Amino acid sequence: MAAYTALTVAGLPTREAAVIAGVSRATATRKPRTPGEDPAPAPAPANKLSAAERAHILATVNSREFVDLPPVQIYARLLDEGIYLCSISTFYRVLEENKQVKERRRIARHPARAIPELLATAPGQVLSWDI
Structure with missing residues (x-):
């Protein structure tokens, strides 16, 4: 940015100064930001619980x-x-x-049931149907 500013102060047109400095004219002519101070932390509310x-x-x-x-x-x-x-x-x-936001009631937890496995070693031993 300093190069662009120096070129424009020397009398070069802004378009040529932007090309030489390698920045776009929009970026070069934009008002520079002033670094702001960090905002002060918000005060604790008067009604905060002890x-x-x-x-x-x-x-x-x-x-x-x-x-x-x-x-x-x-x-x-x-x-x-x-x-x-x-x-x-x-x-x-x-x-x-206190990490206590959860289901507060006592709920029965049912264990996972094993899926029965049908095993046949000969024809006609296992009969099943789909309803």
């Missing part, structure tokens, strides 16, 4: 009463009791931080 509050939410969610319930139902039951801990999204955020 570590103790997050631990209390996690303990409540993992309590015997709520261990099988999703955060939406926990939130609703606590509101029915007149208790507000946090919003539903904050429940999910706290669970995500």
Whole structure:
């Protein structure tokens, strides 16, 4: 870019200066960017939950009463009791931080069953049909 600028200051037409400098005229005449400073980190919100509050939410969610319930139902039951801990999204955020966002109910896990193998050593030993 310095070469292009020097050529144009010397009186060369912009088209010839761009060809000699090896840059396109659009790039050469574009206003150069000034390097900006890194933006300052955003301040912490005033209503950010403390570590103790997050631990209390996690303990409540993992309590015997709520261990099988999703955060939406926990939130609703606590509101029915007149208790507000946090919003539903904050429940999910706290669970995500502790890697507990998953199916919370106890679901039976059925083992994979072996597919029966039909083996015949002579004619007429295995009969099967397709329904």
